[in-house]
Amino acid sequence: MSALLEVDQLEVNFGGRVSAVRGASVTVERGETHCLVGESGCGKSVTALAVMNLLARGARRSAKRLAFEGQDLTGLSDSGMAHLRGNAMAMIFQEPMTSLNPAYTVGSQMTEVLRRHKKTTQRAATDRAADLLARVGITAPGLRLGQFPHQLSGGLRQRVMIAMALMCDPKLLIADEPTTALDVTVQAQILRLLAGLQRDLGLGMLLITHDLGIVARVAHRVSVMYAGEVVESAPTAELFANPKHPYTRGLLRCVPVPGKIKRDEPLGSIPGTVPRIGPGFEGCAFRDRCDFADVTCAHAIPRHAASVAHDFLCRLPA
Numbered sequence: 001m002s003a004l005l006e007v008d009q010l011e012v013n014f015g016g017r018v019s020a021v022r023g024a025s026v027t028v029e030r031g032e033t034h035c036l037v038g039e040s041g042c043g044k045s046v047t048a049l050a051v052m053n054l055l056a057r058g059a060r061r062s063a064k065r066l067a068f069e070g071q072d073l074t075g076l077s078d079s080g081m082a083h084l085r086g087n088a089m090a091m092i093f094q095e096p097m098t099s100l101n102p103a104y105t106v107g108s109q110m111t112e113v114l115r116r117h118k119k120t121t122q123r124a125a126t127d128r129a130a131d132l133l134a135r136v137g138i139t140a141p142g143l144r145l146g147q148f149p150h151q152l153s154g155g156l157r158q159r160v161m162i163a164m165a166l167m168c169d170p171k172l173l174i175a176d177e178p179t180t181a182l183d184v185t186v187q188a189q190i191l192r193l194l195a196g197l198q199r200d201l202g203l204g205m206l207l208i209t210h211d212l213g214i215v216a217r218v219a220h221r222v223s224v225m226y227a228g229e230v231v232e233s234a235p236t237a238e239l240f241a242n243p244k245h246p247y248t249r250g251l252l253r254c255v256p257v258p259g260k261i262k263r264d265e266p267l268g269s270i271p272g273t274v275p276r277i278g279p280g281f282e283g284c285a286f287r288d289r290c291d292f293a294d295v296t297c298a299h300a301i302p303r304h305a306a307s308v309a310h311d312f313l314c315r316l317p318a
């Protein structure tokens, strides 16, 4: 059976000047949580938006393969893609107000999603919305359905967003930093909720997060992005136990065991910043910050396999 989501050699350019994503490959299997990590500006959000075909105007997307359940997404019409979005594949953003409309009640927005995609009565849609609000831990769902987004706290809005994303029973959920706008205790609750839903509903999830504690706890696989490339990808335990790429090692600060990472443990900081890469760039984009860089790092870099399921992009041997 094909993977739930296959992204092979994705490229995204903005106006021919910024190569935001450069040959990135990411696969999400059914029922798997795949975490995407990397510093700010590495191309994580652009990758997620490219999958959903929600890139800003002027962006150019291409891929060797971009497929959902074996169905090619690059050849899909706008209406075909709109049908998939919010239906079989749904996305949760960092700031729920980007997706919630302040002018409509929670109930009308949630039922609208379902009625757009599935044949159903208003009554059944309202019942499902109330069930899902309860499922995401919202008390008095009937009351909340009649409220407007501004009447809810940030944490409640994010729960509503999650419930809304689940309205059509998606198989894939893409969550882009779903908790960074929230305070720390609420962040932990929301992430626990997402992890529980993923398990119970068997969702495939592409989760973008800076929180290594979360990665260690919920991810089955981790891909590390740097300057638009996936520089390392491995099953979670293997990545933490045996990081290969110097950038990954910097991010993890060589933390050896997932169980030893505390909640809210951020990515490690590495001196310097992520370069902005334009077309025609050659060699390793990390070379200005890498302790192991030598002249060969300015040329094409091989991708090595550290094991069957673990690969990395660096001249250093596996």
Ligand SMILES: Nc1ncnc2c1ncn2[C@@H]1O[C@H](COP(=O)(O)OP(=O)(O)OP(=O)(O)O)[C@@H](O)[C@H]1O
Pocket (backbone or CB within 6 Å): 014, 018, 020, 038, 039, 040, 041, 042, 043, 044, 045, 046, 047, 056, 276
């Ligand atoms: N609309 C746009 N026009 C031009 N460049 C863009 C646009 N959107 C993103 N970029 C550029 O693409 C690169 C990747 O951005 P992206 O938002 O994917 O980073 P990110 O990894 O999600 O970072 P963060 O952790 O801060 O969310 C950055 O250099 C960014 O400036």
Ligand code: SF4
Pocket (backbone or CB within 6 Å): 245, 246, 247, 284, 285, 286, 287, 288, 290, 291, 292, 293, 294, 297, 301, 313, 314, 315, 316
């Ligand atoms: S290719 Fe060279 S510069 Fe890049 S991470 Fe490996 S050793 Fe460092």
Ligand SMILES: [Mg+2]
Pocket (backbone or CB within 6 Å): 044, 045, 046, 176
């Ligand atoms: Mg982002």
